[in-house]
Amino acid sequence: MDDVRNTAADRPVRVLAVVNQKGGVGKSTTSVNLAASLGELGKDVLLIDLDPQGNATSGFGLNKNQRELCVYNALLEGVPLAEMIEPVGIERVFAVPATIQLAGAEIELVSALSRESKLKVVLEPVKAEFDYVIVDCPPSLGLLTINALTAADSLLIPIQCEYYALEGLTKLLDSVRLVKTHLNPHLEIFGVVMTMYDSRTKLAQQVVEEVRDFFECKVFETLVPRTVRLSEAPSFGQPVTVYDPAGKGAEAYRSLAKEVIGRE
Numbered sequence: 001m002d003d004v005r006n007t008a009a010d011r012p013v014r015v016l017a018v019v020n021q022k023g024g025v026g027k028s029t030t031s032v033n034l035a036a037s038l039g040e041l042g043k044d045v046l047l048i049d050l051d052p053q054g055n056a057t058s059g060f061g062l063n064k065n066q067r068e069l070c071v072y073n074a075l076l077e078g079v080p081l082a083e084m085i086e087p088v089g090i091e092r093v094f095a096v097p098a099t100i101q102l103a104g105a106e107i108e109l110v111s112a113l114s115r116e117s118k119l120k121v122v123l124e125p126v127k128a129e130f131d132y133v134i135v136d137c138p139p140s141l142g143l144l145t146i147n148a149l150t151a152a153d154s155l156l157i158p159i160q161c162e163y164y165a166l167e168g169l170t171k172l173l174d175s176v177r178l179v180k181t182h183l184n185p186h187l188e189i190f191g192v193v194m195t196m197y198d199s200r201t202k203l204a205q206q207v208v209e210e211v212r213d214f215f216e217c218k219v220f221e222t223l224v225p226r227t228v229r230l231s232e233a234p235s236f237g238q239p240v241t242v243y244d245p246a247g248k249g250a251e252a253y254r255s256l257a258k259e260v261i262g263r264e
């Protein structure tokens with residue numbers, strides 16, 4: 001696989017953790033489609049699925065049930081991450097899959113040495129091969145998410161355009177502050193992306209305004225619309241940029257990818 005993977009040594013890598021402890025806000029959808037869109041734009045991307053549910057894994061059409069290695073084996077058994085990096089069928093885009101085995105990691109990590117820094121350590125030797133490493137986090141603030149915050153340069157927070165959108169975010173920001181103080185002083189919020197936006201409802205517009213008031217310029221201009229295609233694509237194991245390349249969902253994630261690149 002090394003022949004297709006770029007190995008430029010010292011380019012700046014951006015490790016982005018896609019995080020929000022609420023489930024169903026669009027973390028996995030954003031991880032998969034942003035990764036695919038960055039690949040389209042010529043970037044070398046690695047997506048690490050850190051959620052035992054494996055939605056990003058299956059979203060790329062990778063089997064999350066029968067496989068020998070997943071990110072669990074890297075975090076808890078010291079298997080090199082390089083051994084589990086797989087192509088996802090899109091040029092320049094690779095993934096480290098998750099299986100349900102990863103669910104055990106949350107508990108097993110508790111007693112592990114340097115339990116918060118496992119991901120950071122295993123990522124180090126492969127990082128330089130990519131422009132972006134995107135880490136799809138589980139819907140909790142447990143040790144897996146803390147590992148992502150410790151390994152990341154910055155955070156991408158998807159927020160669903162719904163009532164109580166901001167609820168629970170202070171908890172997330174508290175965790176970010178703790179990790180910054182003790183484990184990763186350079187951690188920053190890279191951006192906030194509004195998902196499942198429905199331009200026909202006043203509520204969606206109000207939520208966007210409320211989130212812009214709170215996070216100010218951190219909020220991306222791109223609003224990811226609620227589209228059936230985005231929710232269908234995972235069942236075909238494809239990012240929306242492949243499943244429905246000319247649709248609104250693909251357009252939105254391409255536009256988000258451009259904003260991400262532009263923020264460097």
Ligand SMILES: Nc1ncnc2c1ncn2[C@@H]1O[C@H](COP(=O)(O)OP(=O)(O)O)[C@@H](O)[C@H]1O
Nearest residue numbers: 023024025026027028029196225226227230231
């Ligand atoms: N923009 C969107 N439009 C329609 N459905 C979406 C959109 N974003 C996500 N979904 C759907 O909403 C559900 C939750 O999204 P997901 O990305 O899995 O959230 P999370 O990873 O935060 O739990 C999934 O069924 C997904 O297909």
Ligand SMILES: [Mg+2]
Nearest residue numbers: 027028051055
């Ligand atoms: Mg998810």
